[in-house]
Amino acid sequence: MHVEQLTGPIAYHAEGPVWSPxxxxxxxxxxxxxxxxxxxxRGDVERRNVGSPIAAVVRPRVGGGAVIGTERGxxxxxxxxxxxxxxxVWSDHSIRMNxxxxxxxxxxxxxxxxxxxxxxxxxxxRFDRDRSVSVVLPxxxxxxxxxxxxxxxxxYYNDTDTRAIAVFAYDSEHGLTDRRQFVAIPDGGNxxxxxxxxxxxxxxxIFNRGVVHRYSPEGTLVxxxxxxxxxxxxxxxxxxxLSKLFITTSRENLKPGEDPNAGSLFVAEPGVRGMPVRxxxx
Numbered sequence: 001m002h003v004e005q006l007t008g009p010i011a012y013h014a015e016g017p018v019w020s021p022x023x024x025x026x027x028x029x030x031x032x033x034x035x036x037x038x039x040x041x042r043g044d045v046e047r048r049n050v051g052s053p054i055a056a057v058v059r060p061r062v063g064g065g066a067v068i069g070t071e072r073g074x075x076x077x078x079x080x081x082x083x084x085x086x087x088x089v090w091s092d093h094s095i096r097m098n099x100x101x102x103x104x105x106x107x108x109x110x111x112x113x114x115x116x117x118x119x120x121x122x123x124x125x126r127f128d129r130d131r132s133v134s135v136v137l138p139x140x141x142x143x144x145x146x147x148x149x150x151x152x153x154x155x156y157y158n159d160t161d162t163r164a165i166a167v168f169a170y171d172s173e174h175g176l177t178d179r180r181q182f183v184a185i186p187d188g189g190n191x192x193x194x195x196x197x198x199x200x201x202x203x204x205x206i207f208n209r210g211v212v213h214r215y216s217p218e219g220t221l222v223x224x225x226x227x228x229x230x231x232x233x234x235x236x237x238x239x240x241x242l243s244k245l246f247i248t249t250s251r252e253n254l255k256p257g258e259d260p261n262a263g264s265l266f267v268a269e270p271g272v273r274g275m276p277v278r279x280x281x282x
Contacts, residue, residue, distance in 0.1 A: 001223075001225050001226075001268055001269075001270060002268065002269075003225060003226070003227055003228070003247070003266050003267070003268045004266065004267050004268070005228070005261065005264050005265075005266055006039070006043065006246075006264070006265045006266060006267055007039075007043075007045060007264050007265045008263075008264055009251060009260065009261060009262055009263035009264050010030075010037075010045060010263060010264070010265075011028075011030040011033075011035075011037065011248070011249075011250070011251070011263045011264075011265075012030055012032055012033060012250070012251050012252060012263060013030065013031045013032050013033075013233070013250045013251065013252045013263075014028055014029070014030055014031075014037070014233060014234075014248035014249060014250060014263060014264075014265065015028065015029050015031045015057075015099070015193065015233045015234050015248055015250070016028055016029045016031070016054075016057045016058060016099065016193065016234055016248070017193075017234055017235065017236040017238075017246045017247075017248050017265075018057075018058055018059060018060070018236055018277055019236055019237065019238025019239070019242070019246065019274075019277060020060040020277050020279075022060045022064065022279075023038070023060065023066070024038075024040070025038070025039055025040065025041070025238070026038070026039040026236075026238050026246055027039075027058055027066075028234075028246075028248050028265065029054040029057075029058060030047070031053060031054050032053050032252070033049070033053075034049050034050050034051060034052050034053050034054055035047045035048060035049050035050075035054070036048045036050060036054065036058060036068075039265070050068065050070070050075065050083055051085075052070040052071045052075070052085070053070070053071040053096060054068060054069065054070060054071075057069045057097075057099055057100040057101065057110060058077075059100075059101065059102050059108060059277065059278070059279065059280050060277060060279045060280070061076070061077075061279060061280045061281075061282065062106065062279045062280065062281050063079065064078075064079030065077040065078045065079045065080075065081075066280075067108050067127070067280040067282070068083070069097040069098075069099075069100055069110040070085060070097065071096045071097060072088045072089060072090055072091070072092075072093075072095070072096065072097065073085065073086055073087065073088045073089045073090075073097070074086045074089070074108070074110070074127050074133070076282075086131065089125060089133055094114055094115055094116070094118075094121075095112050095113065095114050095115070095121060095122065096112060096113065096115060097110050097111070097112050098110075098111055098112055098113045098122075098142065098143050098144065099111055099143060099144045099145055099146070099192075099193060099234075100143075100146060101145070101146045101147055101148075101278065102277075102278040102279060102280050103126075103148060103152075103155070103170065103175075103278065104148055104152035104170070104172075104278065105172050105281070106129060106278070106279060106280055106281025106282070107126055107127065107128050107129065107280075107281070108126070108127040108280045108282070109124060109125065109126050109127070109136070109146055110124075110125055110127065110143075111123065111124040111125065111137075111140065111143020111144065111146070112124075112125070112143055113141065113142045113143060114141075117141060117142060117161070118141070119141045119161065120139040120140070120141060121141070122139075122140045122141055122142065122143050123135045123137060123138045123139070123140060123143070124136050124137035124140060124143050124146070124157075126175070127280075127282070128282070129281045129282040130282070131282060136175060136176055137157075137176070140159040140161075141159055141160070141161035141162075142159060142160035142161050143159060144157075144158035144159065144160050144191065144192050144193060144194075145157070145158045145191070145192060145193040145194030145195070145204060145205075145234065146158070146194070147194055147195055147196045147202075148170060148196065148278070149196060149200055149217070150196065150198055150199075150200055150275060152170060153169065153170060153171070154167055154168065154169065154170060155167070155168045155170045155176055156168075156182060156194060156196065156202050157176075158191040158192065158193075158194055158204060160190050160191055160192060160207070163184060163185050163188055163189065163190065163191070164181050164182070164183060164184045164185060164191070165181075165182040165183050165185070165191055165194070165202065165204060165215070166179055166180065166181060166182060167179075167180060167181075167182035168180075182202070182215070182219055183215050183219045183221070185204075185206060185213070186221070187209075189206040189207075189208070189209045189211075190206060190207040190208055190209075191204045191205070191206060191207075192204065192205040192206070192207040192232065192233050192234060193205050193233055193234025193235060193236075193248075194234075194235070195234075195235055195236050195237060195245075195274060196274075196275065197214075197237065197272045197273060197274050197275070198242075198272070198273050198274060198275050199217075199272055200216075200217035201214050201215065201216060201217065201222070201223075201272060202214065202215045202217075203215075203235050203245065204235075205232040205233055205234050205235055205247065205248075206232060207231055207232060207233060207250075208230055208231060209230070209232070210226060210227050210228070210229060210230040210231075210232060211224050211225060211226055211227065211232065212224070212225040212227070212232060212235050212245070212247060212268075214270070223270065225245075225247070225268055225270070227247060227249065227261075227266055228261045229249040229259055229261040229262045229263075229264060229266075230259050230262065231249055231250040231251070231252065231254070231259070231262055232247060232248075232249055233248045233249060233250050234247070234248045235247045235248070236274070236277075237273065237274020237275070238274070241273060242273045242274040242275070242276070243269055243272075243273050243274075244267050244268070244269055245267065245268045245269070245270050245274075246265065246266070246267050247265070247266040247267065247268065248265060248266075249261070249262050249263060249264055249265075249266070250262060250263060251263040
């Protein structure tokens with residue numbers, strides 16, 4: 001499959017790509033820099049700093065603006081562009097938010113990780129419409145991609161340290177239940193950000209392998225996209241008909257000159273379409 005490089009290595013640790021018509025296209029983050037990046041119609045990139053490392057996730061809000069995972073909590077962007085930080089979820093500076101998404105009921109999930117990747121030190125949190133925060137999954141290590149099936153009955157989730165994708169049953173009343181393994185990543189690969197297409201296929205970035213995998217709803221590996229950068233972090237569908245797969249990469253911990261395309265944004269057209277991004281209802 002042909003992969004096009006859309007930008008140079010402009011980010012240190014690019015993450016969390018999201019396509020939304022509400023903000024005119026693609027946004028992603030240069031996480032440790034605390035920057036939100038936007039790609040305009042000409043292919044130019046705009047960069048906005050929010051004053052805190054971003055947890056690799058920005059999701060649109062139903063009423064406009066966005067919900068943003070920041071270093072130790074949540075911030076809200078208002079429709080006019082003003083950003084205000086809500087009270088910290090925790091005070092431990094050794095742990096930061098990392099990745100997340102919205103469920104079919106408009107609630108925002110965001111997971112954490114320790115900077116030194118201490119096993120079991122992290123959690124997956126849920127941010128409700130009333131702005132209350134609860135822990136839905138404790139004792140994880142590197143909380144990464146989460147996304148729901150097209151019918152909303154299943155949720156797929158990556159705790160990178162497990163080297164596997166987990167799947168949960170989901171309903172509005174009980175939330176995430178019945179956790180089990182969906183697939184183990186071959187050769188000890190590190191699953192990072194993920195997305196789901198409208199046919200129920202699960203796409204996940206494999207960090208340090210330079211690939212994106214697609215798994216069928218039954219858990220069979222059916223597609224592998226190779227990229228010219230090793231540290232692949234996340235992917236999302238976008239474009240006017242959601243037929244393009246945007247892929248982010250990272251330069252974190254690389255030496256100068258090593259893996260020269262790392263930190264670039266890529267795009268492929270995999271022949272399937274994605275789902276519209278789920279929005280935060282608060």
